Amino acid sequence: MSNHNDPETPDVFRTPIEQVFVRTHLGEAPAIDAADWTLTVDGLVERPLELDLAALLELPQTRVTAVHECLGNPLNPDVPTRAVANLEWTGVALSAVLALAGPSAGARHLWLEGTDTGSFAGESGLTYLKDLPLEEGSAAVLLAHRVNGEPLPRQHGFPVRAVVPGMFGTNSVKWLRRITLAAERPEHLFTTRLYNRVLPGSDERVPAREIDVxxxxxxxxxxxxxxxxxxxxxxxxxxxxxxxxxxxxxxxxxxxxxxxxxxxxxxxxxxxxxxxxxxxxxxxxxxxxxxxxxxxxxxxxxxxxxxxxxxxxxxxxxxx
The missing domain is CATH 2.60.40.650 (Immunoglobulin-like)
Structure with a gap:
């Protein structure tokens, strides 16, 4: 997991993008041509989709200002990183895209997959994959293409990334390329093996989603x-x-x-x-x-x- 020399957090309401922490798990940020980018929506849907950037931009746009925090190294999850920012995101509500695809009755989970590939923690041939409950994800996820009013920089997910306000940044998949609706959670390094924790007062190991106070x-x-x-x-x-x-x-x-x-x-x-x-x-x-x-x-x-x-x-x- 690369940290790219985290800058200091400025005491301002909206963090300048050049002062935002950068995280990559699978090597360098992929170089994606916006003209070639597509988002696939498949799995348990009535109408599988493949949207290019122009089609996504035709959908209703929304903006949200939200705190954006790194959980930390998943191999050392209790070590404080204090990597945090506050950013204005512009994009399309995931619910608008799912309305076009029509989730099937058996769909219970969203799988969000990035374009980046590589190795992590001794496993090779990985893509970056996260999952969310369908109902929660549909209500919360923004498919963002701008940050602080400007197109996403390459290192922050250009051309489109998921943003999940109220959840750790690990759930906000960069360089998004595929959304799959499924009946079950995916078995994957970044879903069921890493980025899980036991919360205070509980014995249950759960996905690291909701940010802490x-x-x-x-x-x-x-x-x-x-x-x-x-x-x-x-x-x-x-x-x-x-x-x-x-x-x-x-x-x-x-x-x-x-x-x-x-x-x-x-x-x-x-x-x-x-x-x-x-x-x-x-x-x-x-x-x-x-x-x-x-x-x-x-x-x-x-x-x-x-x-x-x-x-x-x-x-x-x-x-x-």
């Missing part, structure tokens, strides 16, 4: 030197649902509630901020989020445990 401190930057005195400690929080509170602790002091922006109608991330009077010297700052279903970031030991940064406060006249 998380937060990330973004300003000041980790390792920064700042003037002593009042400093804004700020960042972004997100979840599969609305984040309802963020608390900040400095130097293992009490957890204090930050000012948190509401999420609004879009499944986007939310800014939080707390002003704190920093004495001269080193400081440890932590943030933890709680969401609308009561999930709280753990203090340690999980992929979404509380984020912390280290700062050094100095006198106003001091410089780095």
């Amino acid at each position: 998380s937060s990330k401190l973004l300003t000041p930057r980790d390792g920064a030197r700042v003037p002593a005195g009042v400093c804004e400690l700020a960042g972004r929080a997100w979840s599969s649902t609305e984040v309802t509170s963020v608390e900040v602790s400095v130097d293992d002091g009490p957890w204090r509630p930050a000012v948190l922006e509401p999420r609004g109608a879009q499944p986007a991330w939310q800014r939080f901020a707390l002003d704190h009077d920093l004495a001269p010297g080193p400081h440890r700052v932590r943030a933890r989020a709680t969401d609308a279903v009561g999930r709280v970031q753990p203090l340690a030991g999980t992929r979404n445990h509380v984020h912390e940064i280290r700062l050094t406060a100095g006198a106003e006249h001091e410089h780095e």
Whole structure:
């Protein structure tokens, strides 16, 4: 799994595409000519389809701004990566394409397959394949061809990718070429063997889909030197649902509630901020989020445990 030197997350509402993390499992991003691209819809459908880009663009278009988060390395799923962005996607609702194909009565699952092929974790001859329950996927998936108002860059899935708001990025298949409707889940490295986990309070191993409640401190930057005195400690929080509170602790002091922006109608991330009077010297700052279903970031030991940064406060006249 290639990470391509993740850039820092900027403290802005919409992440510039050049500052978005890039993930590939099966080698380099495929080079696809938009004029040759087609999307096949087959399996348990009444009318199998093959749509080119022009046909897809003739369908009703929609836009959604959503948080986009990497689960992390599937071989080390509990190690935090904190690779996250907030992006505006433009595309066609999958439901519009499925309406043309007509799912058969026995269809229960969507298989989403990318164009990329290669080897991963000792297995060769793979394509990138993910699956979703048909009802959930039909309601959520966007077939995106633009990001932040521009055509998808090659490394982010050009010409068309799936986007599944509220789910980890692993489910948002890039370089999409085929959607298959089936009665069962596919047996595959990226569906039933990797990208599965046991959630807190459960013994059942389930697909890694719904994103966790998380937060990330973004300003000041980790390792920064700042003037002593009042400093804004700020960042972004997100979840599969609305984040309802963020608390900040400095130097293992009490957890204090930050000012948190509401999420609004879009499944986007939310800014939080707390002003704190920093004495001269080193400081440890932590943030933890709680969401609308009561999930709280753990203090340690999980992929979404509380984020912390280290700062050094100095006198106003001091410089780095």
